[in-house]
Amino acid sequence: MGRVRVALGLVSAAVAVALCVVLVDRCVLRAEWWQVRHTVTGEPVRPQSEVGPPPGPLAVSWERTTRTHHGAVAGYDGVAYEVAQGQVVTASGRGLEVRDARTGGDRWSYRRSGWTLLGWTSTRSRLVAHFERDGDRGARAMVAFDALSGGLLWRREGERPAAVSRTTLRWPAGSDVLLTTDEPHRTLFGVSAVTGNRVWRLALPHGCRLFEGGAHPSDGRETLAAFGLDCREEGRRRSRLLAVDPAKGTVRWDERLGSGESPEVSMLDGVTLASDGTALRAFREDGGRFGVWKGDGVCGDLMCPGVLTPGRLVIVYHPEGSRSDATRMEAVDVSSGRVEWGRDVPAYAALAQAGGQIFALRPRLSESLLPAGVDIVAPGDGGTTTAPAPFPMDPDLPGVRPWLAAAGGLLYVAVAQAAPRPDGAARLVVLRGGLTGTGPPELGGVPVADWPDACALLTKPDLAAARMTGYAAEPSRASAGSVGLPHPVSCTYEPHRKGRASGDGDGRRPAPKPMASESAGAEPPGSTEEDADPPVRGLTLSVRWVAETHEAASRMLDALQATQAQARRRRDIGGDEAYEIGPTAGMIALRVGRYVLVVEANRPPGAAARIARAVAYRLRHPA
Structure with a gap:
């Protein structure tokens, strides 16, 4: 009996331990009360x-x-935005953050630790x-909210988007x-956004499965x-x-x-757009194709920017x-496929349309100036007006694809930045119409006479x-x-080159790039290894922007350093603000009052800082 009691005691202890482990896992480790940070609004x-x-001008x-x-999943570390119903939704790996679209004030948010x-x-x-x-x-959770209040509607485990x-x-x-799929990605399911229950099932065509992990393998709107699809047809991948009706789960059309x-x-x-590395194709609501732009680089690495205006x-x-x-840029009639107008444009990073106007984000206002630019395009004939954006941008930075939306008299722009380093943000x-200055809108209202001569900033x-x-x-x-x-x-x-007249200053060079991408240590034209090393090599002084106010210039310089991997x-420069940019001390970006300037000197070390101090002094103490 003693042995039986011991055995029963051991079994009871094992059961108790197992029960404690299960309870701790369910009630503590997997519990909502400590994992979730959820705020709502009324x-x-x-x-x-x-x-x-x-x-x-824009402000x-x-x-x-x-x-x-x-x-933990590589490739899903971006940030995305949407403007709808008077709110701005920000989605990132950390969770959801919803703000008032007019003021930026907090409305509701949801995060899950771990x-x-x-x-x-x-x-x-x-x-x-x-x-x-x-x-x-294998541990997945799908959580539904009321979009306006953030109130929790339901939570389901196991569903795969x-x-x-x-x-x-x-x-x-x-x-x-909402549309979900199974583990092999060969079936579509319709899940009610109200209850979380499945309402229909659709098997994909034989030999086909959904593309997963693509840059943008799908898209949708309320009715389509x-x-x-990744398909195998006669031993060939194609x-x-x-196109599926989300309400019924029926196929509307299917195109190879x-x-x-x-x-x-x-x-x-x-309109549905698809770019597959051979061409960009445009389809009407019924699947009829009305536009094809051929070429393996027609859209570059991302989808071509596009908007739809009436017809x-x-x-x-x-x-x-x-x-x-x-x-x-081309305007194409949807019903006939006829090109109504076309013109060469800058490499627009994003488009948006509202109020009968098209807004286009250009990475640079000009190759040698600092700000990004916003073009307002008339959809009828392509006529354009331009204004500087109050920030610079680098479209090649990871983290967020350049994005644009317009609503409520405001323009919403999302760009990537390298700061805070090393991961970025x-x-x-959010831009509104700014005050009209005495100068042209293309310069933010600053008169052209306010721009100094870059070649006069260094005196003899x-x-x-x-x-x-x-x-x-x-x-x-x-x-x-x-x-x-x-x-x-x-x-x-x-x-001076040999045989060149002293004081010859009429030479022209291509405009410098606005980022710290010039190669350090490059030999200036006309120099050779046999020449004696001059005191300073590769010196360029640039006036990158003249802002309307000191505060606007300060924001421009801060945004510039935020796009740089090293800043x-x-x-010790003597201006109002200054940053050393790049791996060496060969580039100094500085602000003196309303002026934002960049000094670059390849050699010797410290030359850029010495020249920047002289420029700051001359701007503060003009002759």
């Missing part, structure tokens, strides 16, 4: 009118940054997020139904969802585009594409057979102090839109 919000800011209404979140948001979608007044537990991809975009983290939903690559899919109101698709693409940086800037005594008496100045001019600046905005100092504050 404040009403007013919908916004469909109109953007008027033509002219910052409000802005926010969202840090990049590197979760989990990463890998997808989100919205339909009507519901918003749904998909989370996976860090380190355990269908074809999530790495670029936007979105997956399709519409008509209060489109998916790229992609297809499948031209390659086996995952297509980029984008849906506008009544007209406006698209930006790279023409086949043209130079690599050539970009064209996405920056959302300054050059002599830097042992640069044997140098010639090579000026470079710039324009913003249709406005040409009267003085050089950049001045490069080169040693260090310098407090």
Whole structure:
């Protein structure tokens, strides 16, 4: 009996331990009360009118940054935005953050500690997020909210969203139904956004499965969802585009594409776009194709920017057979496929439309000036007005695809930035119409007479102090839109070449790039290894921007350093603010009053800082 009692005691202890483990796992480790940070709101919000800011200067209404979140799943570390129902939704790996679209004030948010948001979608007044537990991809949770209050509607485990975009983290939903898939990605399910229950099932065509992990393999709106399919037909891999009615789960149309690559899919109101590496194709609501732009680089690495105005698709693409940086905008009649107008344009990073106008984000206002630019395009004939954006941008930075939206008289712009380093962040800037100055709108209202001559910022005594008496100045001019600046905005100092007249300053050089991408240590034209090393090499002084106020110039310089992978504050230059940019001390960006300047000197170390001090002094103490 004693042995029996011992055995029973051991069994009871084992059961108790197992029960404790289960209870701890369910009630503590997996419990909502400590994992979830969820705020809600009862404040009403007013919908916004469909109109953007008027033509002219732009000013910052409000802005926010969202840090990049590197979760356990590679490739899903971006940040995405949506403006709807008077709110701005920010989705990142950290969770959801919803703000008032007018003021930027907090409305509601949702985060789960130890989990990463890998997808989100919205339909009507519901918003749904998909989370996976860090380190355990089998642990999945889908959570639905009331889009306006943030109130929890339901939570389900095990559901897998269908074809999530790495670029936007979105997956399709519409008509209060969100689309999910199974483990092999060969079946679509419709899940009610109201209850979380499945309402229909659709098997994909034989030999086909959903593309997963693509940059943008699917897209949707309330009445239609489109998916790229990876199909095997007669031993050959070929992609297809499948359009589904989200309310009923029926196939609306099915089109074969031209390659086996995952297509980029984008849906506008009544038009579906697909780019698969061979061509960009445009389809009507019924699946009829009305536009084809051929070329393996027609859209570059991302989907071509496009918007839909009444009866007209406006698209930006790279023409086949043209130079690599050539970009064209065309307006195509949806019913006939006829091109109504077309023109060469800058490499627009994003488009938006509202109030009968098209807003286009250009990475640079001018090659030699600092700000990004916003063009307002008339959809009828392509006529354009230009204004500077109050920030610079680098479209090649990871973290967020450049994004644009317009509503309520405001323009919403999202760009990537390198700060806070090393992971970076996405920056959302909300712009309104600014005050009209006495100068042209293309310069933010600043008169052209306020722009200094870059070649006059270093005087003869300054050059002599830097042992640069044997140098010639090579000026470079710039324009913003249709406005040409009267003085050089950049001045490069080169040693005199043999046989060149002293003081020859009429040489022209290509405009310098606005980022710290010039190669350090490059030999200046006309120098050879046999020449004696001059005191300073590769010196360029650039006036990158003249702002309307000191505060605006300070914001511009801060935004510049935030786009740089390496930037260090310098407090010994003598201007109002200064940063050392790049891996060496060869580039100094500084602000003196309303002026933002950049000094670059390849050699010797410290030369850029010495020249920057002289420039700051001359601007503070003009002759």
